[in-house]
Amino acid sequence: xxxxxxxxxxxxxxxxxxxxxxxxxxxxxxxxxxxxxxxxxxxxxxxxxxxxxxxxxxxxxxxxxxxxxxxxxxxxxxxxxxxxxxxxxxxxxxxxxxxxxxxxxxxxxxxxxxxxxxxxxxxxxxxxxxxxxxxxxxxxxxxxxxxxxxxxxxxxxxxxxxxxxxxxxxxxxxxxxxxxxxxxxxxxxxxxxxxxxxxxxxxxxxxxxxxxxxxxxxxxxxxxxxxxxxxxxxxxxxxxxxxxxxxxxxxxxxxxxxxxxxxxxxxxxxxxxxxxxxxxxxxxxxxxxxxxxxxxxxxxxxxxxxxxxxxxxxxxxxxxxxxxxxxxxxxxxxxxxxxxxxxxxxxxxxxxxxxxxxxxxxxxxxxxxxxxxxxxxxxxxxxxxxxxxxxxxxxxxxxxxxxxxxxxxxxxxxxxxxxxxxxxxxxxxxxxxxxxxxxxxxxxxxxxxxxxxxxxxxxxxxxxxxxxxxxxxxxxxxxxxxxxxxxxxxxxxxxxxxxxxxx
Amino acid sequence: xxxxxxxxxxxxxxxxxxxxxxxxxxxxxxxxxxxxxxxxxxxxxxxxxxxxxxxxxxxxxxxxxxxxxxxxxxxxxxxxxxxxxxxxxxxxxxxxxxxxxxxxxxxxxxxxxxxxxxxxxxxxxxxxxxxxxxxxxxxxxxxxxxxxxxxxxxxxxxxxxxxxxxxxxxxxxxxxxxxxxxxxxxxxxxxxxxxxxxxxxxxxxxxxxxxxxxxxxxxxxxxxxxxxxxxxxxxxxxxxxxxxxxxxxxxxxxxxxxxxxxxxxxxxxxxxxxxxxxxxxxxxxxxxxx
Numbered sequence: 011x012x013x014x015x016x017x018x019x020x021x022x023x024x025x026x027x028x029x030x031x032x033x034x035x036x037x038x039x040x041x042x043x044x045x046x047x048x049x050x051x052x053x054x055x056x057x058x059x060x061x062x063x064x065x066x067x068x069x070x071x072x073x074x075x076x077x078x079x080x081x082x083x084x085x086x087x088x089x090x091x092x093x094x095x096x097x098x099x100x101x102x103x104x105x106x107x108x109x110x111x112x113x114x115x116x117x118x119x120x121x122x123x124x125x126x127x128x129x130x131x132x133x134x135x136x137x138x139x140x141x142x143x144x145x146x147x148x149x150x151x152x153x154x155x156x157x158x159x160x161x162x163x164x165x166x167x168x169x170x171x172x173x174x175x176x177x178x179x180x181x182x183x184x185x186x187x188x189x190x191x192x193x194x195x196x197x198x199x200x201x202x203x204x205x206x207x208x209x210x211x212x213x214x215x216x217x218x219x220x221x222x223x224x225x226x227x228x229x230x231x232x233x234x235x236x237x238x239x240x241x242x243x244x245x246x247x248x249x250x251x252x253x254x255x256x257x258x259x260x261x262x263x264x265x266x267x268x269x270x271x272x273x274x275x276x277x278x279x280x281x282x283x284x285x286x287x288x289x290x291x292x293x294x295x296x297x298x299x300x301x302x303x304x305x306x307x308x309x310x311x312x313x314x315x316x317x318x319x320x321x322x323x324x325x326x327x328x329x330x331x332x333x334x335x336x337x338x339x340x341x342x343x344x345x346x347x348x349x350x351x352x353x354x355x356x357x358x359x360x361x362x363x364x365x366x367x368x369x370x371x372x373x374x375x376x377x378x379x380x381x382x383x384x385x386x387x388x389x390x391x392x393x394x395x396x397x398x399x400x401x402x403x404x405x406x407x408x409x410x411x412x413x414x415x416x417x418x419x420x421x422x423x424x425x426x427x428x429x430x431x432x433x434x435x436x437x438x439x440x441x442x443x444x445x446x447x448x449x450x451x452x453x454x455x456x457x458x459x460x461x462x463x464x465x466x467x468x469x470x471x472x473x474x475x476x477x478x479x480x481x482x483x484x485x486x487x488x489x490x491x492x493x494x495x496x497x498x499x500x501x502x503x504x505x506x507x508x509x510x511x512x513x
Numbered sequence: 514x515x516x517x518x519x520x521x522x523x524x525x526x527x528x529x530x531x532x533x534x535x536x537x538x539x540x541x542x543x544x545x546x547x548x549x550x551x552x553x554x555x556x557x558x559x560x561x562x563x564x565x566x567x568x569x570x571x572x573x574x575x576x577x578x579x580x581x582x583x584x585x586x587x588x589x590x591x592x593x594x595x596x597x598x599x600x601x602x603x604x605x606x607x608x609x610x611x612x613x614x615x616x617x618x619x620x621x622x623x624x625x626x627x628x629x630x631x632x633x634x635x636x637x638x639x640x641x642x643x644x645x646x647x648x649x650x651x652x653x654x655x656x657x658x659x660x661x662x663x664x665x666x667x668x669x670x671x672x673x674x675x676x677x678x679x680x681x682x683x684x685x686x687x688x689x690x691x692x693x694x695x696x697x698x699x700x701x702x703x704x705x706x707x708x709x710x711x712x713x714x715x716x717x718x719x720x721x722x723x724x725x726x727x728x729x730x731x732x733x734x735x736x737x738x739x740x741x742x743x744x745x746x747x748x749x750x751x752x753x754x755x756x757x758x759x760x761x762x763x764x765x766x767x768x769x770x771x772x773x774x775x776x777x778x779x780x781x782x783x784x785x786x787x788x789x790x791x792x793x794x795x796x797x798x799x800x801x802x803x
Contacts, residue, residue, distance in 0.1 A: 276638070276639075276642070277638065277642050277643075278635050278636075278639055279639060296646070297642065299708065300642065303673075303704045303709065304671070305703075306702075306703025306704065306706070306707070307670045307673065307674065307699075307700050307703050308670060381633050382627055382633045
């Protein structure tokens with residue numbers, strides 16, 4: 011099966027993780043002339059060469075300009091690349107035109123054209139190989155990978171109504187999920203200037219990237235920065251790149267592809283030099299011998315039972331401020347709320363005393379991983395609710411000062427990764443699971459994923475009176491999870507059934 | 514290159530702390546940088562031995578509550594209390610650095626609890642490996658001497674795994690042959706296959722003094738009884754060496770004056786002409802040549 015690659019991404023997260031991320035929705039922001047169109051070209055060029063089929067959507071480009079931009083594409087790949095300009099697309103439906111001459115029919119037609127194109131590609135594969143099925147997402151799709159590039163949303167909202175563009179972007183996001191493929195969406199400006207749109211779309215982006223441009227003397231320095239992955243913010247991972255004469259992007263030496271995310275089978279820390287291998291596991295040079303000794307003394311299974319890939323289990327606390335993205339709320343008020351939340355968490359005993367924790371700020375909240383105790387996330391949630399209760403005696407809902415949070419708790423595996431500052435960080439299913447659980451709740455809810463709740467209930471009888479089963483819930487990607495709610499009347503939690511459960 | 518020596522035993526009370534402390538201080542006296550680590554985390558004794566109250570312990574380091582610099586205590590000035598063999602004020606050319614385990618009950622429970630969870634256990638091991646590596650890189654240590662927990666326990670096995678040389682300390686007045694054989698076969702064998710050197714270190718051996726009443730009861734001469742005892746012991750030790758497949762690096766007699774000194778403290782430095790100091794010097798020479 012073809013592999014989807016994002017230019018420079020392995021420099022940001024390492025080859026191991028880059029290899030795992032082959033589908034999803036990516037947002038790329040860049041200032042004007044930052045190089046995002048050339049980034050898109052690079053993305054398409056590389057993925058065509060990898061065997062993917064690509065669609066390039068640009069509402070400001072004529073076909074001639076498109077052909078000029080992609081004149082680097084070899085003829086043998088050109089049939090696997092489709093260009094669409096939603097503004098110029100013809101529709102069969104006659105609709106009254108808006109003052110700027112377009113309606114959402116053009117966006118619908120664009121979407122239809124994308125589907126038809128993909129069906130055409132997939133049926134050509136089935137025709138030549140396995141049959142004549144014309145059905146969308148047929149088995150042929152399992153052998154195909156698609157890369158759709160929308161360049162850019164910023165220009166599209168100058169031609170189409172913003173809400174309709176956002177719906178179009180959402181539709182693209184769903185489409186690539188169905189196809190297990192990737193869509194890259196670009197925006198001019200940065201995360202701050204695009205805040206309004208981003209707040210509405212934030213949930214669909216799996217990865218957020220930003221091109222940063224700096225003028226140094228007469229030279230322009232460009233950096234591709236990783237802002238977040240799967241909702242977890244990244245601490246300043248970035249990779250410098252240059253734009254070559256032929257328009258291709260050249261990233262700085264890919265240090266990560268060598269060893270950054272080879273995780274030592276003994277100490278579980280990233281290996282920054284060439285790893286040494288034993289039983290197919292990478293090790294630091296000075297650790298392979300110690301690993302072998304420990305394996306001899308403890309037994310192989312007991313030494314390696316945490317896995318060779320740097321995966322550890324932890325319990326997670328995920329919190330966000332309810333309604334922070336409400337446009338009616340001033341930025342000052344938003345900042346006040348985030349700072350108040352940070353301050354309250356920082357003063358909770360559980361937070362202060364937890365010696366082995368990892369904190370990942372998420373913008374409107376944070377994720378905290380506790381390595382040592384499965385009880386810590388719930389204890390922290392209870393303490394935070396008690397602190398909020400005091401805090402909110404001085405606030406009111408009318409002026410927007412009332413601080414309401416929702417909390418998701420889960421346990422699970424995460425990778426230990428080093429960021430570019432060599433700080434140890436974590437991310438993986440454990441954190442994502444906590445976020446999914448949190449997303450189910452409303453203000454005041456403390457929701458727990460089944461495995462964590464059940465381990466607490468088995469651990470201590472005191473949890474039986476406060477942790478209650480809500481039932482099964484289908485979260486993102488059709489995953490069904492058992493959800494519990496922690497509450498105690500007038501003390502913490504929200505004993506009502508979450509609205510999403512009712513619906 | 515740093516040499517890492519771990520003192521281990523099957524049972525407690527075999528003299529690991531006393532010998533490792535005297536060895537470390539004597540190494541410093543000889544001009545080496547010796548870092549002594551108390552990894553007998555369940556029953557730490559070096560704080561009491563050195564009468565030192567550290568601000569941060571190895572436990573703090575393992576839980577990432579302290580940096581290496583806060584955990585390693587420079588006890589070189591303690592050595593200046595002693596005189597050299599000719600009565601002159603002793604001047605240490607080397608350094609005696611000591612990392613202590615916490616004696617707090619809560620800290621011991623906490624560490625014990627952490628190693629029962631796989632997620633935190635691996636974090637602890639990672640930090641323990643870093644402890645050794647930071648000592649090597651930050652202090653340019655010539656020797657790391659580890660005083661381990663007795664028996665087959667998580668921290669003692671980890672200590673043995675990071676050591677280049679293991680000294681299995683046992684008392685000749687009460688050898689637990691079964692336990693010693695268990696350690697040798699089940700634990701040391703897998704380590705020595707990968708380059709670790711392991712030796713028996715015999716403590717409380719016969720040969721320092723001759724109990725007078727023993728000769729009266731037996732009716733023989735002092736010298737004869739003495740030689741018989743030494744001979745018997747030699748046979749026992751030879752059998753032990755063959756049985757466990759380990760050589761004896763040193764045999765330390767039962768020095769009554771040390772044994773019954775309630776305040777034994779760095780005897781090898783305090784009495785540099787004492788035969789015990791001679792034994793420690795012999796041990797240093799042997800370790801240098803391994």
